[in-house]
Amino acid sequence: MSTGDSNSPFERLLLREIQKVIGDAPIGVSLGQKTVKASGDAGVSRLVIRDRKTLARMVLDPEVGFGDAYMEGRLEVDGDLVHFLEATSQIMRSGRGKSWHNRLFGRWLMFAQGNTRDGSARNIHHHYDLSNDFYKLWLDRKMVYTCAYFPAPAATLEQAQDAKLEHVCRKLQLQPGERVVEAGCGWGSLALYMAKHYGVKVQAFNISREQIQYAQAQAKKEGLTGQVEFIQDDYRNISGGFDAFVSVGMLEHVGHEHYAELAEVIGKAIGNTGRGLLHFIGRNRSQPFSTWIRKHIFPGAYAPTLREALEIFERNNYAVLDVENLRLHYAKTLEHWLERYERAVEQVREMFGPEFVRMWRLYLAGSIAGFRVGTLQLFQVVFAGPERREIPWTRTHLYAGEAGIAEEPGWEKEWTPARY
């Protein structure tokens, strides 16, 4: 290791400190343009830090310091960003990325961003009400903002999102005329798919105004207003009886301290004879969500271990019927999103400016890295009330035919970014 002759003693001290955090991870660091660690290994990514103040901030809080500096353009990653972030995962796993400053700040966020009804409204507004036009730039045609299901890795994003909607419906074994409640419905893609392809009646809840308005317009366009009701309200206000409960990508916003409330909501909705599906980002081991992500991207977010999520079902004496881990599918989904995002990056810059561009890139790239290396997992859990006897005999019904791809025209066309 060479700390660079032209650096001052203080700078050399800071570089040594950051080197301790990096440890064995294949990452080189330089201040200005001088390389600190260069093993000659092609697998080594290089972090170029612009100034001493940035370096000092990173020593104080490696995780948030790095994220903020990246966002503000005060450091650059020389090499592939996703590979660099994969390399940092071993730092995060070791705990070296969590300084006392980070832990303290993380705890404060947990308090400040709590998911009470008002808190949830603020947290969801922060992310999902950014602008529908922004999300249209890089999501699929149906605006599905959760992990897709790729029957084969080469499937297109549009195919994979449709296959996911189909996969979820098959897991729920929906029958025409049944009543389904959806908690956290995004732009409404699943609710509309369930109504259109399975003939069920859906009440879909979401507290994002932008998303609900879009979903309501979509229901009108597709002539499904008689079957699907989009309701701008908190999941805690779900009432009435249903045959099935489904929630895709909302549990991350519920917060562990509110799982008892969610269990009560599900219990009241489907009783002892219903069934449901919960789809969520999880962990191997219990830990807070990334502090930087909570600061900028998903306030109040928490990804539970599967064990923690199962508290919800155990409270209701529910049977867990099936758990599938789709982690690699989320990495693939995010690769599509990041690619489309980069193709539309000039439009994003016009909308939100250069810092936002870099912030969002780091979020998408970091998520790819997390799902690839397994610091993030993606679980789909199918559950049923204790008195439900009609449980599937095997899981072969999930894999009948073209692996869950419905026949819809237009998939063969090449994707082009939407214009706003």
Add this chain to the structure above:
Amino acid sequence: MSTGDSNSPFERLLLREIQKVIGDAPIGVSLGQKTVKASGDAGVSRLVIRDRKTLARMVLDPEVGFGDAYMEGRLEVDGDLVHFLEATSQIMRSGRGKSWHNRLFGRWLMFAQGNTRDGSARNIHHHYDLSNDFYKLWLDRKMVYTCAYFPAPAATLEQAQDAKLEHVCRKLQLQPGERVVEAGCGWGSLALYMAKHYGVKVQAFNISREQIQYAQAQAKKEGLTGQVEFIQDDYRNISGGFDAFVSVGMLEHVGHEHYAELAEVIGKAIGNTGRGLLHFIGRNRSQPFSTWIRKHIFPGAYAPTLREALEIFERNNYAVLDVENLRLHYAKTLEHWLERYERAVEQVREMFGPEFVRMWRLYLAGSIAGFRVGTLQLFQVVFAGPERREIPWTRTHLYAGEAGIAEEPGWEKEWTPARY
């Protein structure tokens, strides 16, 4: 409700007490031959209690009192035994079947039957060393004493047990030459199947002397001694590195208080890059195993909730890849066992006498009822170390071809009980 005119005041008091326990369950009771509750409903099973002492014992401890009296022939169930036991499940679920006497006795068993190394040796010996000739009377040809996998409900038991072995191998994605360790190998069927059909090397552990001797003889017969080593030892003594860990039907004998030890054993065996499968009887809600079953059938047994079992993987930072609930398959498996058992019942009576015949019938019938109504669940969990990247893309590989039935001659022949 009529308590019967010819019963004494004390008998009428006892009958009223037992009626309180039964509550709304569709069960009639009579002392001698007099019916206490007869709603006229064809779905009502009738319990005929022979004498006052038996009735008093049932008031003191409904669960164990009933089981012991059934075993000793001091009561009869008028109607289908399994249906009767399904009806009692709502009594057990309500907690009314657990008197203070039962709870106290249950706690004492938990203490007396603890799964230390010596305790496990005793507990396993009690059940699995009964006699290989006894188990041959009613198990399938390969002597698989765990839940089968029925590609279709009409499959034979032999087909379903082979399909289960295949299902487990596919979930493990075994490759020729890999090293597999099996904890609790029964009579060796899975170890031999893995070696024969997947070309892996297996170390299989079991503390049952009878089972290990049988398995060793079987390995010789099949010419697999070079590939499969059957070791008569406790799972806690597993040492050395392996590519995969598998355990089918042993976790129930580990005991919740020893999960940390099991996690350590698995962690040492497969490290951060291996994978494994755990197959076990589970629960929707945390509760002790049936007191009567622990007293007579499975000393020291405990069926965890899925959440409790996941503690094992969370400790190791392992990813859960797949969970399948095969509860209905265990009900079906047990139906086959009970049917074969009844066909061989005269031989069982010669071997162990009439009380054993009734005890074992109650155990098999009660298990069918439990898996049907869901007081018992059956989980298969696939897991992987945090650094394992080769995780399956989808689960379609489990369902390729004839739903996991290998081609072996002889299945078409009708099953006939073995002769000892």
